[in-house]
Amino acid sequence: MPHRYKVREIAQQAGLSEATVDRVLNDRPGVRENTRAEVAQAIADLDKQRAQLRLNGRRFLLDVVMQTPQRFSDAFRAAVEAELPAFAPAMLRARFHLWESGSTERMADGLARIRGSHGVILKAQDAPEVVEAVDRLVGAGVPVVTYATDVPTSARCGYVGIDNHGAGVTAAYLMSQWLGTAPSGVLITLSGTVFRGEGEREVGFRTALRGSGRDIVEVSDSDGIDDVNERLVLDALERHPGVEAVYSAGGGNTATVAAFDRIGRACRVFIAHDLDADNRRLLRDGRISVVLHNDLRADARLAMRLILQSHGALPPEPVRPAPIQVVTPYNLPG
Template sequence: MRPTVHDIAAAAGVSLATVDRVLNQRPGVRHVTREKVESAIRELGYVRDVAAANLAKGRTYPLVFILPASDNTFMHELNAEIRQAILRSPAERTDIRTIEVPAFDPAALVAVLEGLSREKPCGIAMVATDAPEVRAVVDRLVHAGFPIVTLVSDLTGSLRHHYAGVDNIAAGRTAARLLGRFLGPRKGKIAVLAGSMLVRDHRERLEGFTSVMAEEFPDLAILPVLEGRDDPEIAHMLIAEALGNADIVGVYSLGAGNRGLIRALKEKAVDRTLTVIAHELTAHTRAALIDNTIDAILNQNAGHEVRSAIRVLKAKADGLAVIEAQERIRLDIFLKDNLP
């Protein structure tokens, strides 16, 4: 049977009020008395249920999500999942708000983070732009006691507490293997569409992709990366222009902007001579899978990422351990045959 605060009070010979003051590190307890209580806690093996204590006190966790202001469907879906979390706030005792910053803009992200340092939320989840100035302000906030989780795109080398997202190097390697296998003995060039090399998830996907292509599919040459800034119009323009190269046999879209990609493919590649791998299952990419415009989609579950970020931030705010296996984000591979 688990020891209780009553057992601690009896063992230490003090009142319940004194035990409560010691557990909550409040003043008003003599040093010798505090040592008695702490000794009783150790001897009894008492482990405090922080979540239950917070529930009893009616504690609410103010959390902030920082997202890029971007006209891409995946970010819209991430926003929708956060809105669902806001609807669950009364049950989960959270107070969640979102802040949008211009996409791929380190200075804007730094300004928001510095502003939040004065507001003191219980935790911050952010889609990171990987830049030295962003890492510096994140490290300052962590040193100041702010729990921080990166979402979708990581900030490796910083002191952030957790990353809620897929293994992007593995995602890029998976895309390369799928593309190479689908193309078989064909030779030619591969067009790669990214959002921006300023974000780590895009860089890591490219790293994994180029590694496998070089090792196992040397007859497929990767063209210089097209940076569409996750904007459907820019992506359409870049891909439409690239498809004028008759040697292109495959396309890897490692970011967003897939609406523009799909439009360009439909305009040019009606004979389906191209093999296309893209990321994120949305209404647009689902339809493109079904009509054979895209061959495979690599997907991350936005809802799982949001729920994971909330769990981790609450745990860090309470000083509790994170269950790593529960927070691992799975990479899904969808063809038209296994769509959920």
């Protein structure tokens, strides 16, 4: 059967005879499984070599656009910058457009101002204005990859991040295990209701706790900013004296801990997301119980790969949700 490589090329790469490779490619009997595996590996290696040749000397300028607390944008920026050299011999550069709070109009305007880009990595609100801005970029030949929270009705070429609904279910499972028979209510903190990812976490969490009889109290629209979040959490705790546990689907966890301290209430269980600098410190100090995390460098690498794939510079690969890591003080990565 026809193949993208000549039989001779595959045979040279695999160190096998051309006759053997021909039998494997045509799925003839009498070939050992390890020989078939050697041929498959040789083809994969040839794909990588071809990709390297396509990348040689090419230059790509990427834009990272995010509305998110600085502690998270700092961590993701470091991840992107660490992964840029991994795409050599291509030369990748990144521009960063980062802010902590703002309207969907600001996000749409920020996207409209992008010029000369080969691709955008985007963490934004799922709103019609954002969808239109993404579609305009894609229509102009600029692929967009959404990160951490999706804009699924847009023309974006892919989403990178965890399964947010699954993360919420995981948080509910851990919460139930730790609280046991304690009648504690649970506080859910969200940075904003317009971010689909956080909303999916909340839905997963609430669904998994349905029927538990626990009081679930929501605090949202803080943009993950500490002073705003502390005020909102303090008000919720004063109105709900039975709340003794937290699921932070968004951020602002230093402020949430501070609010518990201000009213002198112990927090039995505190589940958070992302190993930013604040959460590392809180985890080490025993102020939060566990962090649901994913490898930001792996996320950055995949997002950049999807953009290069859109330009035909790399062969396509399947995209899967990033695995969720359950991080405690005892398995905290360096």
